[in-house]
Amino acid sequence: MPEQTTDRGAGTELRGDCAACFGLCCVALPFAASADFARDKPAGKPCPNLRADHRCDIHTRLRAEGYTGCTVYDCFGAGQKVSQITFGGRDWRSAPAGQAREMFEVFPVVRQLHELLWYLTEALALPAARPVHADLGVALEETERLTLLPPGELAALDVGAHRQEVNVLLLRTSELARAGARGKKKDRRGADLVGARLKGADLRGASLRGAWLIAADLTGADLRGADLIGADLRDANLTDADLTGAFFLTQPQLNAARGSAGTRLPRSVARPVHWTARG
Known part of the structure; x- marks a missing residue:
């Protein structure tokens, strides 16, 4: 987790808060045995290191145990959003099988949207990007609205199309921010x-x-x-x-x-x- 607060870029709501999440990244996402992960795990199956209280059993030893990939991952706050807002605090362990699968489908979508929120928030903090601040603000509001859609709509969302729209603004932001170099x-x-x-x-x-x-x-x-x-x-x-x-x-x-x-x-x-x- 981050070690310091910041006065530029996204706030704490766009950083993973494992205490408010039900270990979604440890269940929803797949990983393959590699330099980053010690073993294979399919999507939708809990990592064997995930405890019943949704904490990691080897959190302090992840790198030593071969799970470097876990130490570099951040959900940008999507985990707590899906756990506490999208599904109203319902744990996937106690949810019906169909709803649990829906949680796992929705989580990667919201994670992508939250990453966009991170970029948009940082873009709005760049003084050089002032000419596009209004458009960035609109994109930020629309992206936040999408994160609050019902589960079924989130699962069906064409997040790639939305990323392309936002990227046009981020490219323009980049041009403006780098112009003074x-x-x-x-x-x-x-x-x-x-x-x-x-x-x-x-x-x-x-x-x-x-x-x-x-x-x-x-x-x-x-x-x-x-x-x-x-x-x-x-x-x-x-x-x-x-x-x-x-x-x-x-x-x-x-x-x-x-x-x-x-x-x-x-x-x-x-x-x-x-x-x-x-x-």
Whole structure:
């Protein structure tokens, strides 16, 4: 969970609150045996580490037990929304089988909507995006309205179409926010930078939307004002990198990367606890 509050970006309602959720991510979502998960688990089946009180039996040992994927995941508050609002506090364990399945279908949809709420909330906090603040506000209200639909309507929602509409605004926000960056603004959108040697690279104001930065060496890189929406930062080395003012960076992205006490971060995210252990 995040270690600090923020004055930019989304509030606590857009961060996972496991105490108010019925362990939906541990049941609804599938995972496959890999470097991220120690074993296979199909969608709709509870993780064997999920206790009857919806807490994780190995929470403090997830990385050591081979469940790194769990430590980098965040539902953006969708878990408590579905548990407490969509289904009125009804536990999937006590719900009829059909309703439990519906909960598991609805949860990923609401998670996507809450991720959009995160981006829209952060976009509205960017002064440079003021020309589109009105449109962003409308999109925020509409996205929140969708999260409150009845279960059947949520399950049938074309969330992909809504994401495309919102993305038009987020792209415009990115252009406005990066316009003030000094020098040539690099466009690395969707670039394959897996394992790239970018130590000390000047990426100020760069568009790294959807870029593959898996295991990239970004030690000491300057990422101030960069757009990081959808960038894959798994095992990327952010030691001493400067991400001040970087936007659309989420906690799950950061949790999947490596960093240090010298990594400078935007206030919208918290320094991952495991960074100290991993150096």
